[in-house]
Each structure stands twice: as C-alpha cells, then as structure tokens.
Amino acid sequence: MLRLFVASDLHFECRSAGFLPSLPDTTDFDVLVLAGDIGELPDAIAGIDRLITALPATPMVYVAGNHEFYRGHYQRTISALREAYRGHGQVNFLEMDTLELRGYTFLGCTLWSGLDGLGAKVEAELLERGNALIADFSMIGYEDRDAPSGVRPxxxxxxxxxxxxxxxxxxxxxxxxxxxKTIVVTHFPPAMAARHEGIPVDTPSAYFQADCESLVRRHQPALWLYGHNHYSREDHYGKTRLVSNQSGYPEEGVAFSKEKIILLP
Known part of the structure; x- marks a missing residue:
C-alpha cells in the first residue's frame, strides 16, 4: 500500500519565518506531494528546506505552480528548480517528467490553463484582455529573442x-x-468542474482550470492531484480520483487538512 499526503498553495512568500503547515505524523504517510504554489522563489526553496528538516526520510514529489514564476522569468525559474533538485535524492521536481517511486509512476507538470474551458467567446476575451484580468501576465517574464532585453511579459x-x-x-x-499504477500531479485542476464552488463563474473562471476532463476520462489514471484554485475537494471521474488539499493565503481559511492521507493499493 502507498500512503500519500498532498499539499499545495502553501504560499511561503506570505508566511512568517519558520512557518510549516500542519503535517501528519511521519509514520502515517510514505510520500509528500507538493502540487505547486509552494511559494515564489526563493521562498519556495527555503520552505521546502524546512519541510526536508521536518521530514528527513520522506520522498517528495514537486511541481511548480504559477506563483513560483512571479517576479521572475519562466525559463530561468524552470532551470533554477531543476538545478536545485537535480540528483537531490529526496525532492523530485517534475516538469513534463516521470518518476518511478514505490511501485507507481508519477507524471508531473504545471499544466497551465488553455483558457478555453468556457467556450470561444470567453477565450477570445481572455486573449484580448487577459493582461488586465490575470496577474500572471504582469508578474511573470518570458524569454523572447525579439524583445529588446530578451525578456518580455x-x-x-x-x-x-x-x-x-x-x-x-x-x-x-x-x-x-x-x-x-499511475499518479498525475499538476498545479492547475484538470477539469472545469473541479472549480471553487464559492466563486461565481465569470470570464477569469476559464483561467483557473485546465479543460482536460476528456483526457482524464479516456486514460483513467488511478489518481490526479492538483492545486491552484484555493479550494480543497475530491471528485471521481470513472476510476480516477481527483484530489486537492490546498492551504491558500493565511487569511483565507481554506479547508486544508493534515488528515488528507490518500491510500493506494
């Protein structure tokens, strides 16, 4: 049996020095999955260092969220995270990477939104006005050889x-x-229905999920873990369990639980 504890959206950049989330007893789970938005850099790496100290023998699987790239540069951040955990032995950073661990195959990537989950009209609006509606487009740099500095928003x-x-x-x-025997880890939820039920559906809603429900239903991996929308929930799509356990910002009161241990045969 494999026992997983999933956590996401810890946002170490918003926390006091030394902060750690509530964690299960180390004897109660085998693998920690960090499904993104652990923090902006360098806070994410510093926070994971504290998790390593608290859980020195626990393997960790980590994918980046959108906030890892804030105040930085997409390509350089990917390189920095790969370098930080290359050959680490305990922390496994995945971005379109696979990992064999404890008899399971982990597939990991951020899985950004396609912005198309609410139809063509909303997609067109996001393509035109996304810079004004979504913080990612003002907070993240992107490599472009045609830009004067080589980097643009x-x-x-x-x-x-x-x-x-x-x-x-x-x-x-x-x-x-x-x-x-397959576990998928992404930051963005892979289905529009895995939304935050407390927020009305509007144009930005198409950003908060990646519309990949057909992919989930077609392939039926055992488990799909995600974060991003600051709403902890569990759903079933055929044989696939979609699970999130999100902390969110300190003042939000998101239903993060140290009891959310997932058992797989």
Missing part, C-alpha cells in the same frame, strides 16, 4: 502554448502507462 498565447505542450506530453505518457 508572459502572454495569454504563451500560456496556451505551454498548455498544449503539456497535454501532448501527458497524452503520450498516459498511453504508455499502466493506469492502475
């Missing part, structure tokens, strides 16, 4: 391109995998 079409790349990668990996 991240754009909605960049997000869509990353989304399509991740979906192609996931499709290829899931086609080759044993579904019963």
């Amino acid at each position: 991240f754009r909605p079409r960049d997000m869509q391109a990353l989304h399509r790349r991740s979906v192609r990668w996931l499709e290829g990996q899931l086609e080759m995998s044993n579904a019963e």
Whole structure:
C-alpha cells in the first residue's frame, strides 16, 4: 500500500519565518506531494528546506505552480528548480517528467490553463484582455529573442502554448502507462468542474482550470492531484480520483487538512 499526503498553495512568500503547515505524523504517510504554489522563489526553496528538516526520510514529489514564476522569468525559474533538485535524492521536481517511486509512476507538470474551458467567446476575451484580468501576465517574464532585453511579459498565447505542450506530453505518457499504477500531479485542476464552488463563474473562471476532463476520462489514471484554485475537494471521474488539499493565503481559511492521507493499493 502507498500512503500519500498532498499539499499545495502553501504560499511561503506570505508566511512568517519558520512557518510549516500542519503535517501528519511521519509514520502515517510514505510520500509528500507538493502540487505547486509552494511559494515564489526563493521562498519556495527555503520552505521546502524546512519541510526536508521536518521530514528527513520522506520522498517528495514537486511541481511548480504559477506563483513560483512571479517576479521572475519562466525559463530561468524552470532551470533554477531543476538545478536545485537535480540528483537531490529526496525532492523530485517534475516538469513534463516521470518518476518511478514505490511501485507507481508519477507524471508531473504545471499544466497551465488553455483558457478555453468556457467556450470561444470567453477565450477570445481572455486573449484580448487577459493582461488586465490575470496577474500572471504582469508578474511573470518570458524569454523572447525579439524583445529588446530578451525578456518580455508572459502572454495569454504563451500560456496556451505551454498548455498544449503539456497535454501532448501527458497524452503520450498516459498511453504508455499502466493506469492502475499511475499518479498525475499538476498545479492547475484538470477539469472545469473541479472549480471553487464559492466563486461565481465569470470570464477569469476559464483561467483557473485546465479543460482536460476528456483526457482524464479516456486514460483513467488511478489518481490526479492538483492545486491552484484555493479550494480543497475530491471528485471521481470513472476510476480516477481527483484530489486537492490546498492551504491558500493565511487569511483565507481554506479547508486544508493534515488528515488528507490518500491510500493506494
């Protein structure tokens, strides 16, 4: 049996020095999954260092959220996280990467939104006005050789391109995998229905989830873990469990639970 504890949206950049989330007893779980928005850099790395100190023998699987890239540069942040955990032995950073661990295959990536989950009209509005509606497009830099400095603001079409790349990668990996022994970890929720039920559906809602329900239903991995929308929930799509356990910002009161241990055979 594999016992997983999933946590996301810890936002160490908003926490006091020395903060740690409530964690289960180390004897109660085998693997810690960090499903993104652990913090902006360098706060995410410092926070994970504290988790390593608290859990010195626990393997960790980590994917980046959108906030890891804030006040930075998309490509350089990916490189920095790969370098920080290359050959680490305990922390496994995944961005369109696979990991074999405890008899399961982990597939990990951020899985940015395709911005298209509410139809073509909303997608067109986000492509046109996304810079004003979504903070990612003002807070993240993106490499572009045609830009005067070589870096420009991240754009909605960049997000869509990353989304399509991740979906192609996931499709290829899931086609080759044993579904019963596959765990997918993304930051963005993979279905529009996995939304924050306390927030009305509007134009930005198409950003908060990646519309990949057909992918989930087609391949039926055993488990899909995610974060991003600061709403902890569990859903079932056929044989696939979609689970999130999100902390959110300190003042939000999101239903994060140290009891959220997931058991797999």
